[in-house]
Amino acid sequence: xxxxxxxxxxxxxxxxxxxxxxxxxxxxxxxxxxxxxxxxxxxxxxxxxxxxxxxxxxxxxxxxxxxxxxxxxxxxxxxxxxxxxxxxxxxxxxxxxxxxxxxxxxxxxxxxxxxxxxxxxxxxxxxxxxxxxxxxxxxxxxxxxxxxxxxxxxxxxxxxxxxxxxxxxxxxxxxxxxxxxxxxxxxxxxxxxxxxxxxxxxxxxxxxxxxxxxxxxxxxxxxxxxxxxxxxxxxxxxxxxxxxxxxxxxxxxxxxxxxxxxxxxxxxxxxxxxxxxxxxxxxxx
Amino acid sequence: xxxxxxxxxxxxxxxxxxxxxxxxxxxxxxxxxxxxxxxxxxxxxxxxxxxxxxxxxxxxxxxxxxxxxxxxxxxxxxxxxxxxxxxxxxxxxxxxxxxxxxxxxxxxxxxxxxxxxxxxxxxxxxxxxxxxxxxxxxxxxxxxxxxxxxxxxxxxxxxxx
Numbered sequence: 001x002x003x004x005x006x007x008x009x010x011x012x013x014x015x016x017x018x019x020x021x022x023x024x025x026x027x028x029x030x031x032x033x034x035x036x037x038x039x040x041x042x043x044x045x046x047x048x049x050x051x052x053x054x055x056x057x058x059x060x061x062x063x064x065x066x067x068x069x070x071x072x073x074x075x076x077x078x079x080x081x082x083x084x085x086x087x088x089x090x091x092x093x094x095x096x097x098x099x100x101x102x103x104x105x106x107x108x109x110x111x112x113x114x115x116x117x118x119x120x121x122x123x124x125x126x127x128x129x130x131x132x133x134x135x136x137x138x139x140x141x142x143x144x145x146x147x148x149x150x151x152x153x154x155x156x157x158x159x160x161x162x163x164x165x166x167x168x169x170x171x172x173x174x175x176x177x178x179x180x181x182x183x184x185x186x187x188x189x190x191x192x193x194x195x196x197x198x199x200x201x202x203x204x205x206x207x208x209x210x211x212x213x214x215x216x217x218x219x220x221x222x223x224x225x226x227x228x229x230x231x232x233x234x235x236x237x238x239x240x241x242x243x244x245x246x247x248x249x250x251x252x253x254x255x256x257x258x259x260x261x262x263x264x265x266x267x268x269x270x271x272x273x274x275x276x277x278x279x280x281x282x283x284x285x
Numbered sequence: 286x287x288x289x290x291x292x293x294x295x296x297x298x299x300x301x302x303x304x305x306x307x308x309x310x311x312x313x314x315x316x317x318x319x320x321x322x323x324x325x326x327x328x329x330x331x332x333x334x335x336x337x338x339x340x341x342x343x344x345x346x347x348x349x350x351x352x353x354x355x356x357x358x359x360x361x362x363x364x365x366x367x368x369x370x371x372x373x374x375x376x377x378x379x380x381x382x383x384x385x386x387x388x389x390x391x392x393x394x395x396x397x398x399x400x401x402x403x404x405x406x407x408x409x410x411x412x413x414x415x416x417x418x419x420x421x422x423x424x425x426x427x428x429x430x431x432x433x434x435x436x437x438x439x440x441x442x443x444x445x446x
Contacts, residue, residue: 018370021337025363029344032356033406041355052349055297059304066305 122157122238124278125149130177132272138185138205139168142275145176149279155237156180157278158271165242165266166190166230167275180275183211183243183265191234192243194226194261200233203243203263210247216259224249228263238278242266291439292327292335299323300346306428315420316413319432320347321395322388322425324362326436328369329378329387340366353407361398365391379437381430388429392422 035041127142127150144150150173158167168188172179181188188205192213199222201213216222226246232239248262303319310317320343328336344362348355368391376383396418403409412418 018333021333022363022367022370025337025341026360029341029356029360029363032348033354033360033402035355037352037355045349045355048345048349052300052346055300056304058297059301062301063305063308067308 122276122278124154124157124276127178127275127277129273129275138182138207139171140180140182140272140275142178142180142277143176144277145174145178147175148277150178150277151279153236154178155241155278157241157276158267159274159276160242160266160268160271163242163266164276165244165271166237167267167272169236170277178277180277182272183267184208190237190243191231192228192263193231194222194228194246197222197226200231201261203228210262210264211244213246213261213263214258216249216261218257218259220259222246222249222259222261224261288331288440289335292331292339295323295327295436295439296339296342299343303346306424310421310424313420315424316396316417317421317424318347318392318395319425319428320344321362321365321392322429322432323436325365325369325388325391326384326429326433327440328366329373329384329433330437331440333366333370336370337363337366353409354403357399357402357406360402361395364398365395368394378433381433384429384433385426389422389426392425396422 032041032044125144125148127144127148129140130143131141142156150170152170152173154170156167156169157164159165166183168180168182168185169190170178171181171187183190183203183205184207185205186207188203188211190203191200192203193200194213194216197220199216199220201216203211203213205211213228224246228243228246230237230239230241230243244263244265244267246261247264250260250262299320303317303323306317306319324340324343327339331339340362341359344359345356347358347362351358369387372387376387378384378387400411403411
């Protein structure tokens, strides 16, 4: 009985407190509202500032720190995204690079194929220079011989800038090799003509000097710079193969009955890597 | 005493969160009242001896930043606390929906009361548009379950009603 009355007393004090507390706080709030801001309210604010100011500062610093973290995270995320994008770009570039490399290779192969393409009207065989005396540039040994249809006195043509140019003539043949006498050799000779004058002459090698175009008529109108081609009068070479350009005309007051011109060969040492050897001379003529 | 200290620490954390959320939501033009959510959550799970002072203190914290009027937030928060304790026996604050409904209603009431009191006592119109008004209420309602969960886990065992 006593316990029940105590519990009732506690409950009534609790409910009384529940009614009083809000009333007190409402009263204080209204009081703060109606009081002038400059007077007692500012004193209350000053007291509260001791509690709230450090708290506000801490809150502000926390927010600023969180903002910094947010920015850092954002930067990291951006960096990660950029990194992924760049990686993807790098992969694409690597792929393109591989493709480009393949295209370059293919291009090189096609260029070689185009360069090595034999003139349509000529029958012959392509040969590679197998040996060349380093000190002598007058002859080379190629890797094709009688087994491939190569004969002595076969005409040898090189490709210079995509154009067939006269290189030399076969002078010795074995089953699988042939020795080519280049047009700089003193034993080399071919009937040629200058264009546009049309004057014919005999081209002969001069060793280290420029080859000569001999037996030009004294009253010839041939000029320096004219292009020299093989003539149809040649028994070895097909007509119309580029030989070179006239570099100089030797005019002497002697008893010579003809003029001699120096010819700058169109073929270069670099072009004498792949050579086309005509195998059916009679047909090509 | 231990509970009072813990409650004060929670109050400090709430002020930090209020500041942080104000900074974030302010950027979107919303006026979020996180302190009220905290006060409601405390009143939902803590005895009136602690709940009323906490609500009053939360209100004073907001009043501290005001320049036109002082005490109106404390009054509104006290009234909200009274409403929470009045609804306590009718609402199950352990469920999410009553929590959100209660916060939504009280946030609306507090916002309207704030406008009214400022107009009546300071002649100042604090209306800043529908979006800040509604946006703040919506966001407060959405964060309410999290705040209620934290307060309940920290103080629910103290409840004696």
